[in-house]
Amino acid sequence: MATTLVRERVRQDVGVVAQAGLDLESFFAEAVESVRRAVPWVSACVGTHDPRTLMLTSDRKFGDLDLQDDMHDDQFGLIEYGSPEPTSFAVLARAERPAASVHLATGGDVASSLRIRDYHQLHFGYQDEVRLMFREGHEVWGGMGLMRGPDDRPFDEVEVDFLASLAPAFARGVRAGLLARIAETADEYDDDLAGPAVVIVGADDSISQITGPAQQRLAELAGGGGLGVSPAVLTGLIGAARRYGRGETTELPRCRVRTRRGRWLVLQAGPLSGLGGPGTGGGDVVVTIEEARPPEIVSLVVAAFGLTPRERDVTQLVLQGADTKAIAGSLHLSAYTVQDHLKAIFEKAGVRSRRELIARIYFDQYVPRMNDELAPSGWFSAGT
């Protein structure tokens, strides 16, 4: 049993690695191992979420699960997002305490959790799971689940409380990791990906039809070395679309994901209707993968900077090409105050000028194609 001193040391340690400017994978590897000293686990699963929609955008596994293959990941997404329960990410994200254990939440009846019974027990023999949402303020940047096996005791209140206290540090680490990745420059546009990227999933939740560009996008997202986007991201969207189709939610699932090549994509899912209107589509769900548009990127990136509301106002006007005088006029501030805000924004974004800020926020993705002329042979003919 970990002592108060161990917990305090781990808390400090996670705080330090969260601010060390590590890339996302290094941060998770260090922080999750550190947590293990205070809250022992046999397996850990860590995901990033789209803070707006709470959909999974990436996941990685540690401990025993790391040795397993990913063959059950598709079921995980369907259960997690298709059958919400008190310890589901989407529910826990809004809970007062951003951490919970299944054993404590179910009064010891862990099998009453579909996720435990039909997934963790069935496939891996795990008997309890504790979860932490990486929440800072109102924004949730990810979450993790720690597992214990049949011979281990379940997670206790002290451990759950301790994990909850780590939420802001984990959120900061994810935000910083996201920003480290934002600094990477997007690759040249891949012309091979022309055409609609569409996946159609039948009533049995398996893929029935797919376009060529969708196959390429999924391969690109799948990444290498288990660090990319797993099938759980896709099936999470499908599970949530089923809930929408059943009328259990009014929000269609979508999330923003960055590819390894630095491009922001938007994944969306929704039920297909036949000509007879809603409900006549034979249970088909469609998933589309599109390149993101500026507002979709800006809201995420600006949130990742952790700006104040005033700084967000100033940033918005900078993005519209307004100069300091115009910003001051629009916001009823003095030019000096605007300069002060700008300085703070530049510091948080790690840039030195307006131009760098604009580039950092979203132009990296588009600029290589901005000057392409209309060409007879293609959409954007590079190098004309």
Add this chain to the structure above:
Amino acid sequence: MARGLTAERVRQDVDVVARAGLELETFLEEAMESVRRAVPWASACVGTHDPSTHMLTSARKYGELRGEDELDHEFALLEYGMVEPTAFTELARTGTDAAGVHLVHDGDVRASARMDLFMRPHFGMGDEARLAFRDGRELWGAMAIFRDLRDAPFDASEVDFLASLAPAFARGVRAGLLSRMADVIAPLPGDGPAVIIVGSDNQVTQMTPAAERWLADLADSPTHSDPVSPIAALIGAARRYGRGETTLPPRCRLRTACGMWLVLQAGPLSSFRDREGDVVVTIEEARPPEIVALVVAAFGLTPRERDVTQFVLQGVDTKEIAAQLHLSAYTVQDHLKSVFDKAGVRSRRELISRVYFDQYVPRMGRELTPSGWFV
């Protein structure tokens, strides 16, 4: 054919209306009636095209064909699903400004599948002449004019005369596109994926609610009174792509009534089941490079002006633009002045906004909120 003086008067007249800053429908209406005085026609069809892909982006009809919309779907499938010398895509590919079917096929009009299978049996048309609205390298649309079976076919001098109108029509369409860009817009994208699934019989089998909403929005627009044609054109072209007859998956950029730029794409679906031959059409909100290329082309900028515009769009100041392009600051200012003039704006900020921010700015500063994507 009215010779000499009439032809010259019509040419001048089309040129004048092309420069009058008219919105698209008014320009086309006026110009087509004017053309009729020099090259009589019974029916006419005019489409705008995406200059990059030559796909149809809007269509309207005049004369006997006005209001005859039931077969638009079939027409667009034929036009973009088959290749013949007078197809729009072939006129674009071969750099032909104008052509008559009778002339191209040495009097054997029925050698054209489009005439034989469609225009003749359905509408009793005897000949067709086409004009591509080409301006330099870029093609902004095209017209097809028809004569009845009892009328004389279009002759070579008429086709030549039409060809001489190509730049004026291109200018008029470009200007019409720009006049629409001043529209006030505050649109929100539809919720969820906008997807249309089409079966092997080219009929729609499935659709998402977002796709239905976009189609209704397109149908609302005066320039897309019939959103069926551009979509059927994409389907026809997707069939060709699926058969390996072209390496370009079809797509086009459209502007909705409320001013939102959309990208429509189509492509074949690979099936793991028994649903062979399905085609999927997606409707997405456009991204900056998709809009910028089109809008900047519509301004009619010189290559140097395009360079300067690109830097302005990235937030680069005059001094740095001058350094990057090895120009003096004065020369950059001169280019900028000319760009502002052509774009009809007075400042960099207005230029940025005109080119593409109008579409995004209303949503740009919104925070992440629990209750909506961009609230």
